[in-house]
Amino acid sequence: MSKTISKSKAKVEGSLTEKKYDAKTWRSWYETMLRIRKFEEKTLLMYSQQKIRGFCHVYIGQEAIAAGMVTALRKEDAVVTAYRQHGTALSRGLSAKSCMAELFGKATGCVKGKGGSMHFFSKEHRFFGGNGIVGAQIPIGTGIAFAEKYRGTDLLCVTMFGDGAARQGALYESFNMAMTWKIPVLYIVENNGYAMGTSIERTSNVTNLYKIGLAFDMPSMQVDGMKPQAVHEALTTAAEHIRAGNGPYFLEINTYRYRGHSVSDPGNYRTKDEVEYYKSLDPVLVTEEYILKNKILTAEEVESIQNTISEEMEEAVRFAEESPLPEPEGLYEDNYSEPYPYLKD
Numbered sequence: 548m549s550k551t552i553s554k555s556k557a558k559v560e561g562s563l564t565e566k567k568y569d570a571k572t573w574r575s576w577y578e579t580m581l582r583i584r585k586f587e588e589k590t591l592l593m594y595s596q597q598k599i600r601g602f603c604h605v606y607i608g609q610e611a612i613a614a615g616m617v618t619a620l621r622k623e624d625a626v627v628t629a630y631r632q633h634g635t636a637l638s639r640g641l642s643a644k645s646c647m648a649e650l651f652g653k654a655t656g657c658v659k660g661k662g663g664s665m666h667f668f669s670k671e672h673r674f675f676g677g678n679g680i681v682g683a684q685i686p687i688g689t690g691i692a693f694a695e696k697y698r699g700t701d702l703l704c705v706t707m708f709g710d711g712a713a714r715q716g717a718l719y720e721s722f723n724m725a726m727t728w729k730i731p732v733l734y735i736v737e738n739n740g741y742a743m744g745t746s747i748e749r750t751s752n753v754t755n756l757y758k759i760g761l762a763f764d765m766p767s768m769q770v771d772g773m774k775p776q777a778v779h780e781a782l783t784t785a786a787e788h789i790r791a792g793n794g795p796y797f798l799e800i801n802t803y804r805y806r807g808h809s810v811s812d813p814g815n816y817r818t819k820d821e822v823e824y825y826k827s828l829d830p831v832l833v834t835e836e837y838i839l840k841n842k843i844l845t846a847e848e849v850e851s852i853q854n855t856i857s858e859e860m861e862e863a864v865r866f867a868e869e870s871p872l873p874e875p876e877g878l879y880e881d882n883y884s885e886p887y888p889y890l891k892d
Contacts, residue, residue, distance in 0.1 A: 615778025711742025
């Protein structure tokens with residue numbers, strides 16, 4: 548078994564209390580994860596048909612993180628993340644239609660076809676991207692959270708980034724500011740072990756990323772990112788701490804992506820044994836097995852959910868294909884500008 552499995556991924560620190568959740572919660576987790584999985588599978592198919600172009604990073608394998616967030620956060624809380632963000636956007640309530648249309652570059656997309664795979668956004672859903680520059684969202688999320696503190700609310704901003712971005716200098720500046728001013732920000736590193744393709748062991752002596760927060764006396768812990776219930780519990784604990792006015796919290800959520808960094812990455816830096824090991828932890832399949840084995844949902848209910856979501860994805864593709872392309876004048880819309888008084892018309 549690889550070094551990544553034995554050192555970085557299998558070890559999860561922090562004690563999470565085992566709890567029993569009702570059928571509604573398990574259904575929410577399963578539906579969220581399955582919706583993301585089916586959307587991403589459809590995305591890969593459309594990319595292979597050249598209906599989607601450009602950079603594209605899918606969330607397959609990491610769905611439990613988005614699912615746990617749904618039940619642990621408020622809809623009014625803000626979320627900002629990186630470019631592997633289709634799943635997070637769907638979990639926040641953006642429709643599969645608007646997301647697929649955005650991937651197609653259509654005017655009906657969530658940012659009118661201007662953002663593509665890496666730049667989803669929705670003010671309505673308090674989803675602030677989708678950011679293409681590695682680590683740039685960390686100070687952005689810190690600033691959004693500072694705005695909530697300034698307004699005097701008890702809302703927080705979840706600021707998500709990958710293990711590669713954890714090496715950026717902006718993280719350390721943000722962490723220092725957040726702890727000094729007790730900013731209501733929940734930092735989450737989605738540690739899938741490889742950044743673009745370099746294993747975490749090759750980038751730093753510190754491979755347990757939660758320890759970075761300890762340097763700032765920031766409450767920090769590791770979480771099993773393959774289980775939605777573990778994510779839910781960790782986020783609930785962190786959110787309670789933040790809403791009480793105690794300042795930021797840092798979670799290292801250990802997860803795994805089954806596909807390459809992007810659609811053009813064959814992932815040859817990983818062994819077949821490693822990938823197969825993590826597929827045995829597949830959050831969608833493991834959750835489905837659990838809810839059936841424990842009779843939380845019936846086989847008929849599970850099949851109904853699967854059929855409904857499959858049709859939702861078919862409708863999303865039809866909507867994207869039938870939607871118009873943006874008009875050329877759209878280039879001049881939704882841009883921030885200030886008039887220069889010394890310039891004449």
